[in-house]
Every structure is written in structure tokens, then in C-alpha cells.
Amino acid sequence: MNYVFLAMLYLLIERLMKEVLQKMRVQNGNNLLELSNKRPILLVFLRHFGCVFCKEALRDLFNIKSKLDKNDLSLVFVHMAENEIARNYFKQFDFDSVLHVSDPNKVYYKEFGLKKGNLNQLYGLKTWFRGFSKETSDFKLEIAKGLGDSTQMPGIFIIKQGMITDSYIHNFASDRPDYNKLLECCIVK
Numbered sequence: 001m002n003y004v005f006l007a008m009l010y011l012l013i014e015r016l017m018k019e020v021l022q023k024m025r026v027q028n029g030n031n032l033l034e035l036s037n038k039r040p041i042l043l044v045f046l047r048h049f050g051c052v053f054c055k056e057a058l059r060d061l062f063n064i065k066s067k068l069d070k071n072d073l074s075l076v077f078v079h080m081a082e083n084e085i086a087r088n089y090f091k092q093f094d095f096d097s098v099l100h101v102s103d104p105n106k107v108y109y110k111e112f113g114l115k116k117g118n119l120n121q122l123y124g125l126k127t128w129f130r131g132f133s134k135e136t137s138d139f140k141l142e143i144a145k146g147l148g149d150s151t152q153m154p155g156i157f158i159i160k161q162g163m164i165t166d167s168y169i170h171n172f173a174s175d176r177p178d179y180n181k182l183l184e185c186c187i188v189k
Helices: 003-023 032-038 052-063 065-070 083-092 107-111 119-123 125-131 179-183
Strands: 041-045 074-079 099-102 155-160 163-169
Touching: 003 032, 003 163, 032 041, 032 074, 032 155, 052 065, 052 083, 065 074, 065 179, 074 083, 083 099, 155 179
Parallel strands: 041 074, 074 099
Antiparallel strands: 041 155, 155 163
16 A cells, blocks of 8 residues: 555545635635634534424434533534525524525535435435434425425534544435434543
8 A cells, every 4th residue: 555645645635625614604704614623513414494304403403502512512504595594494493693504506515425315315215204203293394495405415524623523424314313422522521
């Protein structure tokens, strides 16, 4: 194995990631590279706002909000809606001042390797069963223009000092991440 090649490849990936994070700006204008240099970021790429699993994720993240604050982690959402639509959805889950990035063209979704789901990932039996389960029964599916691409798959990344240190890539739209396990790398004990 050529270690010089691997070292160069790592440096290239690091530089490319930092360039992407520098381009990503939250609603107040700050970029994610600067934010990740101050404190780790839990970067959550959402499905469309009408999705019951997106709403479940917002509720789950609200439930660990105090844990994020206690461990000095920034929560940043990436969504495909306009900022005003996003603000209204975030308010429903008591995320009045949460940082978020509007990505209607899914540029950042692609940069982070998040793809469109196939038929099974989006509408297969597993997804149907979870969609009608007790866990998601509080939420209703909404189909409306401007909420995002219903075929886009979500993902979650921990970003520290401009680098991805951990991630969770959904295999199915209905996957429910273990946020506590994902945060273990960042939690102060």
C-alpha cells in the first residue's frame, strides 16, 4: 500500500470537505466551517417536511435538545424548502431559533453523498409498516409543493473542525437513528 498516496488522498478529501462547509450558510449567514471550528455540529439532512419520518426525527431531536446543549453541540438542519416554510415547521417542534440551511436544489445533499431513494427504500413494506405504526401516529403525511423532494433520502453527520467524524446514512426512509449512540463521540462524561 502506498502511504504517500493515502496521505495525499486524505488531505484532498479534507480540503474538499472544508470547501463545501465554507459554502454552506445557515439562515443568519454564518458558514458551517466556522461553526464547526467553534464546537461540534450535529448536521441533520431532512427528508421533505410533509414526511411522517421527518416529523418523527424533529420530535426525537427535540427530546435530546438539552443533551446537545449540555455537551456544547450545535444542531444544524439541512432542508429543501424555502426558509420561511422551514421556520414554520421548526416552530411546530419548538425549534424557534435552530440553525438551518436551505438547499432546494439538493446541492449539499449530493455533496454529502445522499441519494434519491429507490421504490423499496421509499415505499417498501418496512416503510409502510413504520409509517402506520404507533410511533408515527401523531403525524400526518402532507403532500404540498415547496416542502421538498419526497424521493430524497436523509442522513446525519457529526462535524468537528471541518471534518466528518461520524455519520448515519439511512437505508430506508423509515429508518430511525439512535441519536444517543451517534452522539457518543461528542458527549462529555
